[in-house]
Amino acid sequence: MKSLAIRQELDQARERGPLRQIIIPxxxxxxxxxxxxxxxxxxxxxxxxxxxxxxxxxxxxxxxxxxxxxxxxxxxxxxxxxxxxxxxxxxxxxxxxxxxxxxxxIPVNNPQLARFWERSTKRALAMAFIARQLPGLPTDLAHTYGLFCHVGIPVLLQSMRGYGATLVEANARIDRPFIATENVNHKTDHAVVGALVVRVWNLAPQLMSAIRLHHDFVSLGDEGIDPETHTLVAAGMVAEHLMRMHEGLSVDADWADNHQAALQWLHISLDELEQWDEALRPILDEA
Structure with missing residues (x-):
């Protein structure tokens, strides 16, 4: 899905679809x-x-x-x-x-999201670090992606009745992905809403596309999508994994199912990833 198609999807959903009631700060x-x-x-x-x-x-x-x-x-x-x-x-x-x-x-006043901006900051720092290891990925773009990746969640919480209960359900279910529960309950999800925030705020189109697709790992490598979008999505998966390792959390389903495709797209090995983990830890400690 190219940037133009994503913009059209967002505009249509905003005009007559589930995004009509979304309030973008x-x-x-x-x-x-x-x-x-x-x-x-x-x-x-x-x-x-x-x-x-x-x-x-x-x-x-x-x-x-x-x-x-x-x-x-x-x-x-x-x-x-x-x-x-x-x-x-x-x-x-x-x-x-x-x-x-x-x-x-975009303030967050919900106990379920108590660490939302802390984790967003860590993700942004991890993305900036990864960008410095990869040729051609602008550090500022990577950092912004990390910051905005899940911004659709607090926006949905402010706009959608019952989204707080959806958060509880989506985090508890193991039979389907997080965004599947969002779509069942609200006919949209935080990836779509996050992309809408980026569109409304007039940020980079690659950023909008990557946030829209950041759970659509099947499309990773699709020739119809801008390569920089793929790089952001793949680097985002790596950043999330490195954050989880730093926090002592278990491997999540996204990484278990899709990490080989992400590492292949970025042309990095598991040995390099271990080196990144070691170098990134002091940065995340400070954050």
Whole structure:
């Protein structure tokens, strides 16, 4: 399913299908400004710094991360946003800012999702790490995918009556996939709704496609789909697996059934995956 077909599917479902009652939070103004600043051939560092300093809590987040053990080393503590940006670098600075803005735009107030944004942040960090190991996958795109991958879940929780009970059921059932339970109960699922958020927020089309297809592993490698979309989906499966290993969780069904196809698409071996696991652990520890 190409990006155009996915856009048409989303638009039709929004006009006269199950997505009519979905309420998509507006994209934060600061995030729009950040995207515009980073879209230039030479990113506007002054504008990025201005955005970072415009929200006290976001500034504090940048300072906290810049002064964390992973970054501080033997250096002196940062006391200004500019110092924090210099230490973190532009890529990590914008990743932190995006995570902060998205988290506050889509709040999660449900005990079943108590760790939602914590895990989304870890997934984003794992995706950025994986992108640095793979040729051709932009780090910012990978990080954003990790952040937005499951964003449809809190949006569904806010919009769909009874979705809280669906979460309980979907997590408990072992006879069918999570999204199958969502579709039985609501005629849509978090992959579709997450793709809709990306479309409404005007993020990259590959991102929209990958989130729409992130549980459709049968299509992995399909020639009709953009290769970068496949890479995001396959890397996302690897990121989720590495997160579960870090958390001491058992292998999930997606990995058990589809990891060979994902590793083959990414051209990595199980030995390389073990090396990634070891290198990623300190990053996830810090998160």
């Amino acid at each position: 507006p994209c934060p103004e600061l995030l729009q400004r950040l995207q515009q600043a980073m879209a230039e051939a030479e990113p506007d560092l002054t504008e990025v710094a201005r955005i970072a300093a415009s929200d006290v809590a976001m500034s504090a987040t940048l300072l906290r991360i810049a002064n964390s053990p992973l970054h501080l080393a033997d250096g002196q503590p940062c006391t200004t946003v500019g110092q924090a940006m210099t230490r973190l670098g532009l890529d990590e600075t914008t990743q932190v800012m995006m995570g902060f803005l998205v988290k506050h735009a």
